[in-house]
Amino acid sequence: MKKSIKELEEELKKKTGEDKLPIGGLEGIKNTFDSKLFLKLAKEMQRIFAEDEHNTNIGFKPR
């Protein structure tokens, strides 16, 4: 059965982890910072952003 665009978009969101993004109001928030995961991912981020020669991410420049 052919999947709809919406179904395909939802499938991709599951693959990227966007379906787990904590969207909502201010109520009941807990700080869930994972130090070990952060240090591991920070190295990955350095590699990912360094490899992207055409990165125009605004965060790299003064706005």
Place this chain on the structure above:
Amino acid sequence: MSIIQILVSSLDDEFQNLHKRHLLIDTNFLIDAFKYPTQFNELLLYFERKGFTLVSIQATLVEFAKGSKSIEDFSKKITYYNNIINRILPLDPQIHENVSDIIKVLLKKGGQLSYTDCLLLGTTMKYKDSIYLLTKDRSDVPISIFNVSASIMIETQDNNCTFNIYEYREEKYENILKKRIEDTNASDIPF
């Protein structure tokens, strides 16, 4: 004493008068955090100890995640973002109205603001009783409306950088708003 100890020990003085417990995070924080992971790991653990939660808006995720070379890299950025940001606040009509109001009262001073900046300022206005804006020290955050409540000095291997914690001051906004209306009445704009 190491750099990191200097950083964290000096924070208690800066933070003692901060009573709100939500920090609205800008994209530049997410980027500097992975550039200087040792320092920011200490800082993020400090926030956790002090009971702060880190929130943001979808626009910072877009700025952070765009330009990825593969879905795998994109997913890693999402995981990284998700580990730091505890909640993504949805945009609503009130925030958009705040943005519209703020660019009117700022006029020329708002010229350098990006749309993400505007949304962050509008969100800080909406949640004025609960949220501080945390962003890199920049000349374009309008201190005519937002006070610097605390500064975080971070010494890195490359240079020093300062992040400021801004608080929306409604009375300042009200004063500028009144002035704009008075100016408009005086200039008698023809239409």
